[in-house]
Amino acid sequence: MVVSPPKTAPGRRTASKAERRLQLIKATIRSIAKRGLSETTMAAVAGEARLSQGIINLHFQSKERLLIETLRYVADEYRATWEKALQGAGNSNAERLEALVYADFSKPVCDRNKLSVWFAFWGESKSRPTYRKICAERDREYDEMLTDLCAGLIAEGPYPGVDPALVATGLASMSEGLWLDLLVDPDSMSPEKAMRVYQVYLAGMFPKHFAY
Amino acid sequence: MVVSPPKTAPGRRTASKAERRLQLIKATIRSIAKRGLSETTMAAVAGEARLSQGIINLHFQSKERLLIETLRYVADEYRATWEKALQGAGNSNAERLEALVYADFSKPVCDRNKLSVWFAFWGESKSRPTYRKICAERDREYDEMLTDLCAGLIAEGPYPGVDPALVATGLASMSEGLWLDLLVDPDSMSPEKAMRVYQVYLAGMFPKHFAY
DNA sequence: AGAAAATGAATGATCATTCATTCATTAACA
DNA sequence: TGTTAATGAATGAATGATCATTCATTTTCT
Structure with a gap:
């Protein structure tokens, strides 16, 4: 069981932590399928999610943890x-x-x-x-x-x-x-x-x- | 069938092309097992084979071809x-x-x-x-x-x-x-x-x- | 000597990570 | 309600490390 995942507040433009993490994980899956694991870079995943360079380190600390x-x-x-x-x-x-x-x-x-x-x-x-x-x-x-x-x-x-x-x-x-x-x-x-x-x-x- | 692979000439210290290629392929297998494909670098393979940096490009032209x-x-x-x-x-x-x-x-x-x-x-x-x-x-x-x-x-x-x-x-x-x-x-x-x-x-x- | 094999320093490209800054949202206050 | 301060999410340029590849030079063999 998950401890009540924070939903996006109405009208909010920035996503909640849980939402961003899921978005980045899904982008990672697409990137591994499209480029292979060995060519899946931080920039590739962030680009796949249409977000900026630093976003993964913000939410996952490191590439290793994202994987x-x-x-x-x-x-x-x-x-x-x-x-x-x-x-x-x-x-x-x-x-x-x-x-x-x-x-x-x-x-x-x-x-x-x-x-x-x-x-x-x-x-x-x-x-x-x-x-x-x-x-x-x-x-x-x-x-x-x-x-x-x-x-x-x-x-x-x-x-x-x-x-x-x-x-x-x-x-x-x-x-x-x-x-x-x-x-x-x-x-x-x-x-x-x-x-x-x-x-x-x-x-x-x-x-x-x-x-x- | 292979067209008579050149054996090492007697007393030769450098290996024949076919031998070096095989040696490097075996080093690649060990490196993929030891480090994973995504961390298998040219230096890692060359080191695994106890040969120098440039050796792979000499025998395989590129990393992609080696793989x-x-x-x-x-x-x-x-x-x-x-x-x-x-x-x-x-x-x-x-x-x-x-x-x-x-x-x-x-x-x-x-x-x-x-x-x-x-x-x-x-x-x-x-x-x-x-x-x-x-x-x-x-x-x-x-x-x-x-x-x-x-x-x-x-x-x-x-x-x-x-x-x-x-x-x-x-x-x-x-x-x-x-x-x-x-x-x-x-x-x-x-x-x-x-x-x-x-x-x-x-x-x-x-x-x-x-x-x- | 001449040819082929091998070396390893140098190069430029790419990468993960950092961080000062910007921006959106909420909370506090009058 | 309207204004402002505080919060934290997001950005993207900068950094230093790592990588594949090249090539001038050295070594080894015929």
């Missing part, structure tokens, strides 16, 4: 997306898993700008412990939730001898690989096709719950 | 790895697929330095058509080969109603996702565990060929 906050933003958004998908889904494990697939390939999640951001930070993660921690945390949370869900399905089946943790990791990994295809080869991959690929795995793994 | 050649190097190496795995494998489709799994999680392929390079370039691919083309080409080649293999397995099963292209894309995507886990969370993922995850998919998809 970390940007990664946190997409990570938080991703978690919020699948939490919401679970809330909106039916009560059966099959329905909940189906909802997660839709969430993973929904517009806001597999938008190529945001995918660029994920892969850019993953690419730097080995040399930057902060990035790696945020990414690993996202992985872990998702994996835990998905393992529970798979365990439920396996018990229902029953599908004897199937390890829920391995299936969950496989599902999560497949999503990430499909995101890569969407980023690198959008002509031969689409969210719809990605979902079909995912469905093939589900049907093969849980034939009593899913069909081709 | 492209580095990406090409890992891409070529990857293709060579799976081609060799197929050559060394038995004749059955199941054995060939098994060999591909081992290749994908062999030391040279899922070494974290090289994974850093892949993800770094994937992260920049949206803004750099040259990177994207090389990556998409690698994807396409692998996908075609794997689709043929899966088609063979599906016919043998038979596994009616299973689309070989979708299964192949799923398998390739899963590898990429597992590589991400190896890069980002090496404490909870290992090549052995990755292979087990992969095996679960194979067993679920092709129960007449693979078991848990």
